[in-house]
Amino acid sequence: MKIAIASDHAAIDMKAELRDWLIEQGHEVADLGPDSTDSVDYPDYGYLLAGVVADGTAERGIALCGSGIGISIAVNRNPQVRCALVSEPLSASLAREHNDANIIAMGARIIGPELAKACIAAFLETGFAGGRHQRRVDKLTNPS
Amino acid sequence: MKIAIASDHAAIDMKAELRDWLIEQGHEVADLGPDSTDSVDYPDYGYLLAGVVADGTAERGIALCGSGIGISIAVNRNPQVRCALVSEPLSASLAREHNDANIIAMGARIIGPELAKACIAAFLETGFAGGRHQRRVDKLTNPS
Numbered sequence: 683m684k685i686a687i688a689s690d691h692a693a694i695d696m697k698a699e700l701r702d703w704l705i706e707q708g709h710e711v712a713d714l715g716p717d718s719t720d721s722v723d724y725p726d727y728g729y730l731l732a733g734v735v736a737d738g739t740a741e742r743g744i745a746l747c748g749s750g751i752g753i754s755i756a757v758n759r760n761p762q763v764r765c766a767l768v769s770e771p772l773s774a775s776l777a778r779e780h781n782d783a784n785i786i787a788m789g790a791r792i793i794g795p796e797l798a799k800a801c802i803a804a805f806l807e808t809g810f811a812g813g814r815h816q817r818r819v820d821k822l823t824n825p826s
Numbered sequence: 827m828k829i830a831i832a833s834d835h836a837a838i839d840m841k842a843e844l845r846d847w848l849i850e851q852g853h854e855v856a857d858l859g860p861d862s863t864d865s866v867d868y869p870d871y872g873y874l875l876a877g878v879v880a881d882g883t884a885e886r887g888i889a890l891c892g893s894g895i896g897i898s899i900a901v902n903r904n905p906q907v908r909c910a911l912v913s914e915p916l917s918a919s920l921a922r923e924h925n926d927a928n929i930i931a932m933g934a935r936i937i938g939p940e941l942a943k944a945c946i947a948a949f950l951e952t953g954f955a956g957g958r959h960q961r962r963v964d965k966l967t968n969p970s
Contacts, residue, residue, distance in 0.1 A: 721958070725965035742902060749920040751910040751927065752962060757970040758902035767911040776893040783895065792917060812833040814865070818896060821869035825903040 683806065686740035688714035688731040690724040690753065693746035693790035696798060697806055700744060703799055712740060713719050728756025735784050736762035743785035744802065750789035757785050771804035779806035782819045827950065830884035832858035832875040834868040834897065837890035837934035840942060844888060847943060856884060874902025879928050880906035887929035888946065894933035901929050905967055913937050915948035922952035926963045 685704055689697040694716060704711045714730050715750075716722050724747045731753075735743040743763070747753040750767045757765035765785040766777030769792055777783035786805045788798050829848055833841040840859060848855045858874050859868050868891045875897075879887040887907070891897040894911045901909035909929040910921030913936055921927035930949045932942050954963075 700876065716847065723962045723965055723968070725962055729969060749910075749917055749924065751912075751917065751921050752925050752966075754898075754911070755902050755908050755925065755927075755966055756969070758899050759905055759966070761903055764899050766893075767898070768895075769913060769917075773893055773895065773913075773933070777895050781896050783899075799900070818867045818869055821867055822896075822899055822903070825869070825873060825900070 684710045684712070684741045686712045686714055686731055686734045686746065687744040687746070687791070688727040688753075689716065689746035690714060690727060690748070691719050691722050692748035692798055694719060696790040696795055697746050699795045700798060700802065704802070705819035724752040725756040725795070728753040729759070731785065732757045732760035732763045732765075736760055741784070742806065745785055745787040748789060748791045750787040750792065757787065761825055764819070764822055768801050770797070771800045774801040774804040775808045778805060779811045780815050782810040791793070827886060828854045828856070828884045829886045829888065830856045830858055830875055830878045831888040831890070832871040832897075833860065833890035833934070834871060834892070835860060835863050835866050836892035840939055841890050843939045844946065868896040869900040872897040873903070876901045876904035876907045876909075877931065886950065889929055889931040890934055891931075892933060892935045894931040894936060898931035901931065902927060905969055907921055908963070908966055912945050914941070915944045918945040918948040919952045922949060923955045924959050926954040926959070928967060940952070949958070953965040
């Protein structure tokens with residue numbers, strides 16, 4: 683699967699570990715940065731990630747920052763994507779099943795890398811249930 | 827404090843319990859619905875809640891659905907508000923301190939009412955740190 687990953691400076695170590703793990707799993711991974719611990723603004727990377735998922739360059743996205751909160755808000759400013767902030771695999775699975783989420787956000791200061799991998803695995807393996815959930819997802823794409 | 831609370835049908839029991847608890851604490855609470863277990867679409871209630879916080883009718887908002895995911899995405903479509911999906915008090919506190927969040931979302935199927943109350947207490951008690959965080963928050967208000 684084509685997966686894009688982005689973070690802020692607080693999460694670059696987790697980003698590197700998750701990126702390498704995804705590549706080992708056979709995924710094609712685009713690391714959108716940042717590359718150093720220099721302080722950056724999470725909205726810049728959130729908007730970048732949302733853009734590449736919205737235009738189809740990536741099928742799924744992974745957004746990381748210290749708490750996961752700031753970057754998840756930024757990503758969800760784009761009505762063409764649906765980002766779930768998660769800290770355990772059940773929510774990662776429900777995000778796919780009920781919300782057709784195409785991006786998950788996690789906090790590098792909140793959960794460790796192995797729990798993050800379990801969240802990503804649930805996110806990548808679970809399908810969208812459709813049905814009554816489709817109408818709600820459509821309303822997220824067309825806010826009025 | 828003026829607090830608005832909204833949910834979908836999956837979270838009306840938690841909404842009622844949190845609303846009554848907030849009133850006992852001396853807050854002025856606007857319950858934006860729904861009032862029954864009839865199936866509704868979480869985006870409708872998310873947009874309604876975002877609107878009353880954005881226009882200042884409420885100072886803070888609480889958004890609930892089964893997982894908290896769907897309604898948190900809906901709320902964050904409005905660039906005038908910042909909604910953090912949380913499942914423990916540390917994240918609720920960081921959402922205020924770093925992101926100046928004015929709405930928190932929680933999942934009624936993920937956490938119980940006492941943990942939700944602890945999240946709300948942290949959310950209401952914590953101030954925004956400002957400084958370098960202000961520039962990032964400004965970027966969430968003016969996505970470009």
